[in-house]
Amino acid sequence: MAKITFINHDGTERTLEAKNGMSVMEVAVNNSVPGIDADCGGACACATCHVYVDPAFLAQAGDQQEMEKSMLDFAENVKPNSRLSCQIKVTDALDGLRVTTPESQH
Amino acid sequence: MSPGQAQRIVIVGGGQAAAQALQSLRQGGYTGALTLVGDEAALPYQRPPLSKGYLKGEVEEERLYFKPSAWYQEQNIELLLGTHVPKIDRANRQVQLGHGGQLPYDYLILATGSRPRPLTVRGADLSGVHDLRTLADVERLSPKMVAGRRIVIIGAGYIGLEAAAVARQMGLDVTVIEMAPRVLARVTSPVLSEFYAAEHRRQGVTILTGVQLSHLDGVDGEVSAAVLADGTRLAADIVLSGIGILPNEELAKDAGIACSNGILVDRDARTSDPHVFAAGDCASRPLVHFGRSGRLESVHNAIEQGKLAAAAILGLPRPAEDCPWFWSDQYDLKLQIAGLSQGYDTQVVRGDPASRKFAVFYLKNGTLIAVDAVNSPPEFLASKKLIMSGAKLAPSALIDTSTPMKDIAAQAAA
Numbered sequence: 001m002a003k004i005t006f007i008n009h010d011g012t013e014r015t016l017e018a019k020n021g022m023s024v025m026e027v028a029v030n031n032s033v034p035g036i037d038a039d040c041g042g043a044c045a046c047a048t049c050h051v052y053v054d055p056a057f058l059a060q061a062g063d064q065q066e067m068e069k070s071m072l073d074f075a076e077n078v079k080p081n082s083r084l085s086c087q088i089k090v091t092d093a094l095d096g097l098r099v100t101t102p103e104s105q106h
Numbered sequence: 107m108s109p110g111q112a113q114r115i116v117i118v119g120g121g122q123a124a125a126q127a128l129q130s131l132r133q134g135g136y137t138g139a140l141t142l143v144g145d146e147a148a149l150p151y152q153r154p155p156l157s158k159g160y161l162k163g164e165v166e167e168e169r170l171y172f173k174p175s176a177w178y179q180e181q182n183i184e185l186l187l188g189t190h191v192p193k194i195d196r197a198n199r200q201v202q203l204g205h206g207g208q209l210p211y212d213y214l215i216l217a218t219g220s221r222p223r224p225l226t227v228r229g230a231d232l233s234g235v236h237d238l239r240t241l242a243d244v245e246r247l248s249p250k251m252v253a254g255r256r257i258v259i260i261g262a263g264y265i266g267l268e269a270a271a272v273a274r275q276m277g278l279d280v281t282v283i284e285m286a287p288r289v290l291a292r293v294t295s296p297v298l299s300e301f302y303a304a305e306h307r308r309q310g311v312t313i314l315t316g317v318q319l320s321h322l323d324g325v326d327g328e329v330s331a332a333v334l335a336d337g338t339r340l341a342a343d344i345v346l347s348g349i350g351i352l353p354n355e356e357l358a359k360d361a362g363i364a365c366s367n368g369i370l371v372d373r374d375a376r377t378s379d380p381h382v383f384a385a386g387d388c389a390s391r392p393l394v395h396f397g398r399s400g401r402l403e404s405v406h407n408a409i410e411q412g413k414l415a416a417a418a419i420l421g422l423p424r425p426a427e428d429c430p431w432f433w434s435d436q437y438d439l440k441l442q443i444a445g446l447s448q449g450y451d452t453q454v455v456r457g458d459p460a461s462r463k464f465a466v467f468y469l470k471n472g473t474l475i476a477v478d479a480v481n482s483p484p485e486f487l488a489s490k491k492l493i494m495s496g497a498k499l500a501p502s503a504l505i506d507t508s509t510p511m512k513d514i515a516a517q518a519a520a
Contacts, residue, residue: 041152043158
């Protein structure tokens with residue numbers, strides 16, 4: 001289990017309990033966190049679940065695969081802490097994670 | 107009743123388009139009565155994993171649901187699952203429910219989806235002959251997917267080939283038979299067909315193209331073989347049919363709504379009855395980037411039309427119409443498709459298929475109309491935008507892998 005805080009682009013925060021093994025995207029979608037579309041449902045096919053990960057958690061969030069890297073290269077407003085949330089698996093190590101959602105996925 | 111004043115909205119169907127319409131209606135500020143009537147028993151769920159991770163047993167059922175059951179309660183959405191709608195009474199604006207009773211509507215969204223094209227050969231009704239469309243289909247098929255068993259897959263479209271990849275990875279003996287001279291003949295170019303056929307063969311799948319299924323043989327009601335027109339007998343423990351889908355348009359047609367290979371809708375997903383909308387596989391829509399109409403069988407289309415219908419009903423501005431896109435996962439190959447390649451006059455292969463990372467671009471009169479990108483997200487994502495902008499591209503630029511796709515796209519957009 002991990003507590004994950006989602007921060008909307010306007011600053012609104014929501015902290016959610018996340019089960020291990022789920023993706024950060026699934027946690028967001030199941031709880032209707034705004035700003036994450038996740039059209040493909042987690043297949044790493046659409047790049048509409050872009051988030052900014054608290055830099056302190058980048059290592060715990062796991063490595064980026066080549067597919068994710070190249071998808072992010074085409075997202076809007078990419079930063080060094082950009083990730084596709086469907087590719088981050090929840091583990092105990094993510095307890096306290098803070099992620100910020102972008103204003104738009106397009 | 108004008109847009110924005112609805113008090114009762116009914117959605118028939120429980121797939122991707124229906125789930126999207128529900129979300130978009132509530133996000134759009136609609137607070138009136140909202141009812142989803144679906145003939146399947148499960149909560150609305152994602153279909154793509156059914157022929158991929160879910161068939162393999164890697165994903166639990168709950169993870170297929172678009173939303174947990176609590177969400178429907180929070181959103182005050184009435185779910186009538188396992189409920190068939192036999193008829194629409196347009197004059198009185200109500201739908202009939204299969205178990206009796208009527209449900210009145212101000213606006214109705216038909217998201218009735220599609221069904222597998224039925225096999226019509228002798229023996230198609232034998233036990234052990236399967237379709238792959240619903241959770242219930244997978245529940246029947248999964249327990250039989252045991253290493254060493256023989257599965258014959260009829261049809262080498264995306265569903266058939268995705269299932270073949272999963273079956274092979276689970277250790278089954280896999281044969282795919284296809285009537286057309288090549289795999290994926292209906293949906294893509296010979297270059298891609300050859301690549302996928304070769305990959306499946308390398309993985310140990312037997313691919314037979316240009317063959318006709320004669321009938322299925324059985325023993326004690328259980329399928330035992332697929333027999334081809336030339337007499338070839340393919341022993342089978344399981345037969346899986348993947349020969350395309352048919353739109354579920356009968357409900358609309360019987361109610362006098364205009365249909366032609368799908369329920370005809372305008373750009374706002376509105377049917378010939380202004381109080382009835384249609385979205386997803388069942389709808390034939392204007393394809394604005396291609397200057398024609400057609401039916402799209404895809405997640406993108408279902409989501410987009412769900413949004414379009416909701417916005418039109420609420421009197422909100424029309425959401426963006428994206429370039430059609432699709433994906434298919436087979437083995438370690440991710441195919442991402444943007445656009446519609448029908449009618450291309452020039453094809454450009456970027457990269458070497460042998461490297462398992464390449465893209466095929468399709469152009470018409472110098473304009474990019476589609477791309478098939480294998481393990482190549484930049485080519486896919488860049489093309490989505492280029493297709494929408496109607497960009498002209500030189501084949502010599504696309505073929506040059508020393509220039510990153512991002513730069514090619516920037517030059518074309520300039």
